[in-house]
Amino acid sequence: MSVAVERLPGVHVQRWTRTSAAFTTALGGLVAVLAFAPVLFGANTLNNLIQLYFLVLLAMMWNALAGYGGLVSVGQQAFIGIGAYAVVFLSVQHSLNPFLAMLLATLIGAALSIPIAAVMLWLRGGAFAIGMWVVAEVFAILVSLDASLGGGTGTSAVLAFNLRYDPAHRLKYTYWAALGAAAVTLVVLYALLRSRLGASLQAIRDDEEAAASVGVRVRLGKGVLFVLAAAGCTAAGTIILAWQLSILPEGPDSIFGVNWSARMIFMVLVGGLGTFEGPIIGAVVLFLLQQYVSNSGVWYFVMLGVIAIGVAIVLPRGVWGTLQDRFNLQLLPVGYRLRQR
Amino acid sequence: MSWINAIVHGILLGGLYALLATGLSLMFGVMRIINLAHGSLALLGAYMTFLLTEHLHVSTYLALVPVLPGALVVGYALQRTVLERSLRAGELVPLLTTFGLILVIANLLQYFFSPDVHSLGSGSIGSASWRVSSSLTIPAFDALILGIAVFVLGGLHLLLRHTQMGRELRATAADADTAELLGINARAVYARATAIAVATAALAGVFYAMRSAFDPSTGPTQLIYAFEAVVIGGIGSLWGTLVGGIVLGVAQTVGARIDVQYFTLAGHVVFLAVLVARAVAQAGAFRLRWRLA
Numbered sequence: 001m002s003v004a005v006e007r008l009p010g011v012h013v014q015r016w017t018r019t020s021a022a023f024t025t026a027l028g029g030l031v032a033v034l035a036f037a038p039v040l041f042g043a044n045t046l047n048n049l050i051q052l053y054f055l056v057l058l059a060m061m062w063n064a065l066a067g068y069g070g071l072v073s074v075g076q077q078a079f080i081g082i083g084a085y086a087v088v089f090l091s092v093q094h095s096l097n098p099f100l101a102m103l104l105a106t107l108i109g110a111a112l113s114i115p116i117a118a119v120m121l122w123l124r125g126g127a128f129a130i131g132m133w134v135v136a137e138v139f140a141i142l143v144s145l146d147a148s149l150g151g152g153t154g155t156s157a158v159l160a161f162n163l164r165y166d167p168a169h170r171l172k173y174t175y176w177a178a179l180g181a182a183a184v185t186l187v188v189l190y191a192l193l194r195s196r197l198g199a200s201l202q203a204i205r206d207d208e209e210a211a212a213s214v215g216v217r218v219r220l221g222k223g224v225l226f227v228l229a230a231a232g233c234t235a236a237g238t239i240i241l242a243w244q245l246s247i248l249p250e251g252p253d254s255i256f257g258v259n260w261s262a263r264m265i266f267m268v269l270v271g272g273l274g275t276f277e278g279p280i281i282g283a284v285v286l287f288l289l290q291q292y293v294s295n296s297g298v299w300y301f302v303m304l305g306v307i308a309i310g311v312a313i314v315l316p317r318g319v320w321g322t323l324q325d326r327f328n329l330q331l332l333p334v335g336y337r338l339r340q341r
Numbered sequence: 342m343s344w345i346n347a348i349v350h351g352i353l354l355g356g357l358y359a360l361l362a363t364g365l366s367l368m369f370g371v372m373r374i375i376n377l378a379h380g381s382l383a384l385l386g387a388y389m390t391f392l393l394t395e396h397l398h399v400s401t402y403l404a405l406v407p408v409l410p411g412a413l414v415v416g417y418a419l420q421r422t423v424l425e426r427s428l429r430a431g432e433l434v435p436l437l438t439t440f441g442l443i444l445v446i447a448n449l450l451q452y453f454f455s456p457d458v459h460s461l462g463s464g465s466i467g468s469a470s471w472r473v474s475s476s477l478t479i480p481a482f483d484a485l486i487l488g489i490a491v492f493v494l495g496g497l498h499l500l501l502r503h504t505q506m507g508r509e510l511r512a513t514a515a516d517a518d519t520a521e522l523l524g525i526n527a528r529a530v531y532a533r534a535t536a537i538a539v540a541t542a543a544l545a546g547v548f549y550a551m552r553s554a555f556d557p558s559t560g561p562t563q564l565i566y567a568f569e570a571v572v573i574g575g576i577g578s579l580w581g582t583l584v585g586g587i588v589l590g591v592a593q594t595v596g597a598r599i600d601v602q603y604f605t606l607a608g609h610v611v612f613l614a615v616l617v618a619r620a621v622a623q624a625g626a627f628r629l630r631w632r633l634a
Contacts, residue, residue: 072436074377119613122620126375127576129436130568131616134609137565141606252447252558262444265437298448305444312437313426 015194015333023331031183038172046175050243052287053178054236055267057185059279059286061232062264064189067274068201069225070208072125074261075132076233078116078139079109081256083237084247085143091160093148098160099173102238109234110227117226121219133258140256144249154248157241174242181235186280189228193276193334197221202334205274259301266304269311272318276334281320343476344598351594353480355570355587356487357552360545361563362570362582363493364538370577371514371534372428374435378442379542380564382419384557386412386543387550388450391459401461401551408547409540416539420532428531443560450557463551486548490586493541494579501579510534569612 037049058076065071086105091098116135123131144152161170192198201221203211212218237255241247248254267286272278294300315322323329365379376382386408393404423442427435469481501507512520513530521527549555549563566589574585589608596607 066433070433072433074440119616119620122623123616125373125432126369126377126436127568127572129377129440130375130565131572133561134565134569134612138606138609138613141609145602145606252561258443258561261440265440269437298452301444301448302452305441305448309423309438309441309445312434312441313423313430316430316434 017330017333019329020331020333027332031179034179035176037179038175043168043171046171047243048287048291050175050178050239051290052283053182054239054243055263055283055287056280057178057182057232057236057239058260058264059267059271059283060182060185060189061229061236062261063268063271063273063275063279064225064232065229066268067279068193068205069222070205071121071222071226072129073132073229074129074258074265075134075136076229076264077256077258077260078132078136079113079230079233080237080240080260081136081139081143081247081249081254082109082112083234084241084255085149085155085249086234087238087241088149088155088157088160088247092155092157095160097164098157098242099177101160102177102235102242105238106231106235109237110231113227113230116230117223121222121226133261136256136258140249140254143256150249152250154246154254156246158245161242161245170242174239177242178239181232181239185232185235190276190332190334192224192228197224198334201225262301262304262308266308268318269308270318272321272324273316275318275321275324276332277324278318278320282318285319344595346477347594347598348591349477349479350483351591352587353483353487353590354594355583355590356483356490357545357548357586358566358570358589359583359586360486360490360493360541360548361567362574362586363490363497363545363579364541365564365567366571366577366579366582367497367534367541368538369571370579371510372424372435372531374424374428374439375568376424376535376538377436377439377564378446378560379439379538379567380546380562381443381446381560382412382415382539383542383546383549383563383567384450384555384560385415385446386546387461387555388454388459389543390547390550391454391461394461400464401547402464405544405547408543412540412543413536416536417532419539420535421528424535425528425531443564447557447560454557456556456558458554458556459550460554461547461550467551482552486552489544489548490583493544494583497537497541498579506533566608569608573612573615 034049038046041049058080062073062076065073065076083102083105086108087098087101090096090101090104096104120128120131120135143149149155165173193201200211200216203214203216204218204221208218240255249256251257252259263286267282268279269282270285271280271282289303290300293303311318317325361380361383365376368374368376368379389411390401390404390408393399393407394401397404423438424435427438463482466485467482471479471481473479499507501511509520509525509530510533512523513525513527517527520530545567546563570582570585570589572585573588574581574583588611592611593604593608596603596610599607
């Protein structure tokens with residue numbers, strides 16, 4: 001935390017408040033408790049929690065791109081699909097341990113994102129958004145043309161998992177993988193945003209031109225976010241594969257489908273674009289909607305679309321951003337605050 | 342199908358993509374926003390036409406008579422309700438709301454029309470073609486669409502250059518604040534631009550639906566083709582979209598000549614190649630500026 005802050009008379013610069021320190025400790029405790037869930041709960045609860053974790057992961061990653069980098073992507077499903085299919089490639093075709101394959105697949109996704117970033121980050125606004133969509137479509141077509149990956153009819157990783165683990169163990173390990181991925185990503189993103197680079201990322205978010213004019217390296221910052229978001233979405237893809245086992249390459253609801261973007265945009269908008277805590281809240285909201293209202297079908301997506309449009313227009317800071325502004329709250333502080341002594 | 346035949350068919354297909362891209366390009370030119378729901382609005386036009394042909398038993402061409410003014414109204418209302426507020430809420434918000442519209446339109450269409458594939462009749466011209474030689478035929482319907490695309494682009498060109506409304510559009514596009522100082526109502530101008538854009542989208546969507554089958558999820562496909570045509574031709578240039586559409590069409594038909602499965606992929610590859618070329622050029626210019634500084 002080496003950000004130099006000029007000493008001002010009568011003003012106290014602080015990052016932590018009593019609330020935020022208490023909350024961060026409580027969150028750490030919660031993660032530690034959740035690690036024991038496989039001992040405490042049945043398969044149903046674990047399946048639900050896995051879903052919540054990858055939603056949190058996806059929401060954080062989409063927010064990192066859009067909320068901090070100003071990069072609205074409707075093609076992050078490219079990396080979800082790459083993650084899932086990389087696991088199939090490594091574990092089904094090359095008999096690698098599927099959980100090791102999940103880790104390797106995440107690295108593959110991060111590596112692939114570097115050349116993609118080199119081309120796509122020259123685009124701005126809507127051009128970047130649709131450009132990423134085309135990237136996702138290209139990967140979907142390439143996979144569906146490859147008969148060894150199951151072609152257009154999809155594929156399954158049931159055998160790769162069942163060969164080494166019985167279903168109960170597969171679920172347990174998938175649960176820990178999902179919790180671990182979400183927790184690690186949260187910590188990495190948190191550390192990144194609190195670092196010097198994080199300060200410049202928040203400057204980019206607030207005003208890209210102004211940030212560039214005071215020497216912030218905009219392209220580097222966006223590149224780091226892009227690769228991080230790609231790695232996170234790839235990891236989510238590997239977890240989704242381990243969770244649902246069978247995947248399809250093409251169509252809106254497939255692993256490369258645009259419905260993933262719909263979920264990400266919904267969660268981030270509802271929670272609060274560009275706030276650190278918001279996407280987590282958005283993920284919980286979507287999770288609860290899926291549990292208690294509907295999790296598929298026509299009206300589910302109409303609802304997501306209508307709420308997203310409404311929130312974007314009426315409540316542009318989302319639920320959390322609005323609360324934050326009103327009550328001056330920060331639970332996981334990534335900025336600094338000034339207080340008069 | 343010979344190579345020359347593939348190229349000729351691609352050029353003609355380019356007319357359809359140019360027609361799809363026209364509205365996208367117009368809205369970007371005037372408001373600097375990319376309407377992600379453009380393809381979905383085109384598809385909506387096709388479904389409304391389908392509804393009329395099914396229930397009133399009229400031909401597709403006759404059904405366009407009420408559908409096109411309807412699309413103008415839809416565009417105008419869309420601007421006044423959703424897009425205008427989105428523009429005010431921030432630079433990225435129009436992307437988010439128009440993406441939300443994709444979901445709403447696609448899923449409502451699925452609810453009312455089922456996920457099944459539909460198609461629109463194209464009359465006797467739909468299957469007619471001129472046989473130039475044993476290896477070259479020209480499909481009359483695609484030639485008609487190219488003609489309509491040139492007509493629409495030409496009409497828009499004349500409208501922008503030579504009418505009071507066109508001058509107001511260009512002034513607002515150049516600088517909305519200054520235009521307002523001179524007494525132009527920018528909000529009304531924006532609404533007119535969106536109305537025209539949605540009407541051209543509906544027209545393109547209907548012709549798209551006469552050429553190939555459609556279902557509630559084909560909106561994004563049309564958006565992507567339109568966008569690729571815009572980018573290949575150069576963002577913001579009206580006639581550029583015709584060039585971009587033709588390049589995209591030729592890429593697809595030549596790709597399909599190699600293997601039918603490569604039709605869409607070949608178009609994406611040419612689009613990405615254009616992006617890579619531009620990234621290389623921009624990175625070069627970037628480094629040069631940096632060295633000079």
